Amino acid sequence: MKEKLKILWCGEASTLNTGYAIYAREVLTRLYNTDKYTIAELGCYSAIDNPKRFDVPWRVYSNLPSNQQESAIYGNNALYQFGEWRFEDVCLDFRPDVVIDIRDWWMLEFAERSPYRPYYHWAIMPTVDSEPQQEQFISTYLNADAVFTYSEYGKRVIEQESHGHIDTLGIASPGANFEALQPVPNKRAHREQAGFLDDITIVGTVMRNQRRKLYPNLIASFRKMLDDNKELQDKTFLYLHTSYPDIGWDIPALIRQYDMGNHTLITYVCGACSHFFPSFFQDAKMACPSCGRPTASPANTQTGVTTEQLSSILNWFDLYVQYSICEGFGMPQVEAGACGVPILTVNYSAMESVAKNLKGTLIDVPHFFWDAPTHSKRAVPDDNDLIKKMLSFIKSPRGVKDKKGMDAYMGVKKYYTWERTAKMWENHLDTVEKRPLSETWDSNPKIYQPNTNAPEGLSNEQFVQWIITNTWCEPNKLNSYTALRLLRDLNYGRSIGHTGGVFYNESSHLAQEIKYEPFSHKTAIEKMKNMCEKRNYWEKRRVGIDCPPMPHFVASAKPDQREIDVSIEGES
Numbered sequence: 100m101k102e103k104l105k106i107l108w109c110g111e112a113s114t115l116n117t118g119y120a121i122y123a124r125e126v127l128t129r130l131y132n133t134d135k136y137t138i139a140e141l142g143c144y145s146a147i148d149n150p151k152r153f154d155v156p157w158r159v160y161s162n163l164p165s166n167q168q169e170s171a172i173y174g175n176n177a178l179y180q181f182g183e184w185r186f187e188d189v190c191l192d193f194r195p196d197v198v199i200d201i202r203d204w205w206m207l208e209f210a211e212r213s214p215y216r217p218y219y220h221w222a223i224m225p226t227v228d229s230e231p232q233q234e235q236f237i238s239t240y241l242n243a244d245a246v247f248t249y250s251e252y253g254k255r256v257i258e259q260e261s262h263g264h265i266d267t268l269g270i271a272s273p274g275a276n277f278e279a280l281q282p283v284p285n286k287r288a289h290r291e292q293a294g295f296l297d298d299i300t301i302v303g304t305v306m307r308n309q310r311r312k313l314y315p316n317l318i319a320s321f322r323k324m325l326d327d328n329k330e331l332q333d334k335t336f337l338y339l340h341t342s343y344p345d346i347g348w349d350i351p352a353l354i355r356q357y358d359m360g361n362h363t364l365i366t367y368v369c370g371a372c373s374h375f376f377p378s379f380f381q382d383a384k385m386a387c388p389s390c391g392r393p394t395a396s397p398a399n400t401q402t403g404v405t406t407e408q409l410s411s412i413l414n415w416f417d418l419y420v421q422y423s424i425c426e427g428f429g430m431p432q433v434e435a436g437a438c439g440v441p442i443l444t445v446n447y448s449a450m451e452s453v454a455k456n457l458k459g460t461l462i463d464v465p466h467f468f469w470d471a472p473t474h475s476k477r478a479v480p481d482d483n484d485l486i487k488k489m490l491s492f493i494k495s496p497r498g499v500k501d502k503k504g505m506d507a508y509m510g511v512k513k514y515y516t517w518e519r520t521a522k523m524w525e526n527h528l529d530t531v532e533k534r535p536l537s538e539t540w541d542s543n544p545k546i547y548q549p550n551t552n553a554p555e556g557l558s559n560e561q562f563v564q565w566i567i568t569n570t571w572c573e574p575n576k577l578n579s580y581t582a583l584r585l586l587r588d589l590n591y592g593r594s595i596g597h598t599g600g601v602f603y604n605e606s607s608h609l610a611q612e613i614k615y616e617p618f619s620h621k622t623a624i625e626k627m628k629n630m631c632e633k634r635n636y637w638e639k640r641r642v643g644i645d646c647p648p649m650p651h652f653v654a655s656a657k658p659d660q661r662e663i664d665v666s667i668e669g670e671s
Contacts, residue, residue, distance in 0.1 A: 104533050105137045106130070107195035107219070109182050109210065110202065112142030112159075114151040116403060118430050119202055122273050122520075124155065129521035131157050136528065137659070139193045143182045147655040156660035160189045161652055183209040185652065187637050190215045192653045194540040196533050197222060199524075201247075203427070204236045211239050214634040215641075218539040220244045220531050222524075224271055226427030227253030228448050229475035232260050238580035240265055245527055247271040249428045250452035268527055273430055274517035275437035279406040282439035282508065283414045290415055293377060296334075300493050301364070303338035303416035303440075305409070305431035306423065307400075308345035313422045313480070315353055320482045322357040324490055335493060338364040340412055342399035343383055350397075354380055366412055367395040368402050375404050377415070413438040417500065418492050422462070422485065424470075424477040426450045432457070433515045436507035441500065443488055447478035457510035458503070460488050544638040547572035549631040551624050559589040562620060570627035572634075585623055594618040 111117050113124040123140065131138050139158035145151075146163040162185050164170040173179050181202070186209060190198075200207035201224040210221060222245035225236070237260055240246050246267045248254040254267045283289040287297055295301070302321070306312040321337045337359065343350040354363050360379060367385060368375045374389035375398070387395040398404055404412065413419070419435035421444040428449045432442050442459030444450040454461050466479040492500065536542075550569040553562060563585045568574045576582060588594040593615045616622075639645050 102533060103135060103137045104528060104531060105139070105193065105196045106528065107139050107141065107189065107193055107198045109141045109186070109198065109200045109207065110143065112145040113140060114142070114149075114154050115144060116405075117400070118273065118428070122201060125274065125276075125517040126521045126524055127155070127157060129517065130525060130528070133525065135525075139189070139195070139656075139659075141182050141185060141189050143180060147652055152657040158193070158659045158662075159657040160185065160192075161655070161657075165651060165655075178205070178209065181206040181209065186210065186213060187215060187640075188650050188653055190219070191637075191640060192649075192656070194536075195219050196539075197528065197531055199223070202226070204233075204239060208239050211242050214637040218542075222247070222527065224248060225253075225257075227256050228425040228427040229470075229473070229477060230256045230260070231475065232256060233474055235580055237261050237265075247523070247527075249273070250449035251455075252449050252452045253427075269523050271520050271523045272515055273428060273433065274515050274520045275433050275511050276406050276517070277437060277512075280410045280413070280434050280437035282504070283411075286414060289411070293411075293415060295377075295415065299334045299336060300331075300417050301336050301338050301415055302418045302420055302489060302493075303340065303413070303435075304420045304422065305340040305413070305434070306421065308341045308343055308347035308350065310347050311424045311477070312341075312347060313424065314339070314341070314348045314350065316480075316482050317420065317422045317485075318353045318357050318359055318363070320485050321362070321489075322359055323482075324486045325362065327486075328490065331493065336362050336364055338366075338377070338412075338416060340366045340398060340409075343397045345399065351380060351382065366398045366404065368398045368404060370394040370396065370402050375408050375412075377412075409434060410438055413440055416440045418443055418489065420485075420489070421445065421450055422480065423450070424479070425475075429453055432459070433511055436511040437515075439504040439508045441492065441503035442507055443485075443492065445478055445480045447480075456514045458506035460492070460503075462488060540641065544642045544644075546635045546638050547631060549628045551628055553620065553624065559586055562623070563589065566624055566627045570624055571631050573631075588618040589620070589623060592618060594622075 108123055108127060110123045111119045113120050113127060127138055127140065130136055139160065141160045141162060143162040145159060145161040147161045147165050152159045162182050164173040173184065197220045198210055199222045200210060203226050207223055207225065210216065221243045223243045224247035225240065226249060240257060241261060241264055246257065246265055248257060248267050248270050249272055251270060254270055257265050257267055291297065304317065308314065318337065325332055325335065341350065354360055363380055364377045365380050366375060367378050369387035369390060371392045371394040372387060372390040374387055376388060378385065383396055384393055385395050386393050396402060413435050416435065419432065419440045419442050421429050421432050423445060425448045432444055432453045436442055436457045442454055442457050444454045444459055444461065445464060446461035447464050451461060463481040463484040464478045465481050467476045468479055470477045549572060553565055557565060563582055564577055567576050567582055595615060
């Protein structure tokens with residue numbers, strides 16, 4: 100019998116309800132059910148004492164610390180939350196043939212730097228929300244064995260900016276859950292049940308309260324539309340399914356500033372009884388109309404709504420608006436389309452891709468700005484065009500609105516199904532040849548003695564070549580991004596040092612301010628020596644030299660349900 104391909108999925112935790120988590124759960128469930136693969140997951144926001152791990156059938160390794168000592172280590176490096184500090188231990192235990200990651204670059208790049216990178220096929224689907232992509236990002240993607248994208252926009256950007264050296268394998272967009280997300284049979288009755296009058300118009304959005312979401316512009320534009328069209332004043336409302344307080348905007352201040360108190364609806368969720376309901380904004384807490392306790396707050400990542408409840412909310416909307424400077428995908432647009440709600444979105448990044456597939460209306464982008472933390476162009480959409488197109492929709496005949504809603508629904512059915520997405524991954528995995536263990540996890544160890552005595556009189560370029568070959572002992576990295584950065588930092592005499600830890604992750608957005616450190620030949624040798632010794636440490640672990648006891652989080656990994664079933668059968 101052919102041995103199954105072993106797949107390790109690195110992500111947030113498939114038991115959560117975030118976008119990455121839902122994607123993992125939907126795809127892994129379908130892959131697991133084929134019974135063609137052995138699957139494990141490194142859940143970055145999973146804890147070993149969380150019983151939700153047992154809600155999924157595959158093996159689950161937990162990333163969160165379980166004691167004070169681990170918490171101290173975890174807190175010293177911002178990158179550890181993405182799984183870096185657990186990854187090699189997980190690989191030693193599971194010995195994957197394939198590692199998959201679908202997150203942002205700074206969350207997934209550690210798998211490229213792992214000493215175990217030669218032993219697994221690395222398939223990634225990074226988010227691409229703007230252009231240009233940083234050179235470091237493209238360098239990482241070039242070193243993956245397979246690259247998928249979230250959108251047509253992402254595919255174009257990666258292929259163009261790699262000058263054709265990355266041939267993406269497909270657009271494996273997230274899908275909609277059609278069992279939960281669907282148009283209601285009677286929209287009028289559905290809205291009346293929530294307390295809405297029949298002749299009102301609701302323009303809604305579902306966006307987390309983040310800086311890149313243009314809540315100030317959306318609220319101000321809606322106010323202007325009402326002021327210029329008095330006949331809409333009493334029957335047109337803006338609905339914000341968002342959180343407050345959060346990491347973005349002061350929503351109540353914006354509502355007050357633009358006199359939108361009687362025109363802005365918010366979803367509230369009760370933390371005590373989980374009842375959800377629409378309301379004019381009543382601050383960060385209000386009394387729950389169901390249980391009476393003062394524990395209802397705007398929906399957030401901790402106290403949110405189920406997919407079924409989100410479907411109910413989306414079905415209150417006449418028009419869905421996504422108003423943001425950029426998006427890696429923008430899943431609520433697809434969720435709204437699955438409920439038959441027409442889409443109005445910005446003509447930039449993944450928003451433009453989704454809009455075209457759902458026959459949505461695009462908002463003009465006359466200007467862009469450069470975002471310093473990400474070194475990328477961001478959209479400055481035209482507020483007047485937003486107003487014009489909202490107004491045009493509101494004044495359209497019912498038949499036109501229904502046609503737009505049906506177009507969105509049919510677009511979701513065609514382009515955004517989980518079956519289609521999972522099949523793309525399955526088709527690729529079936530092309531991956533399972534390599535003999537003698538070439539991977541059971542191969543001879545690659546242990547080298549780093550030479551730190553560089554010859555005198557070398558130019559910076561010659562010095563970089565020497566230490567990569569003799570100190571790091573990785574001559575195949577001579578033309579890598581690491582080599583270019585070593586040369587740059589030596590020429591400058593300083594290096595970005597705020598991210599800590601590994602030398603060549605310089606993602607500037609992870610810190611409040613950029614900090615520079617002196618960088619010399621001595622510093623470079625020490626960095627390369629440390630990287631060589633890290634590889635030596637993990638190679639010794641791999642072949643059983645100087646092995647510490649099995650880490651507690653590995654011993655406590657939730658096993659594959661098939662392993663449990665076999666164990667039970669054996670005992671009986």
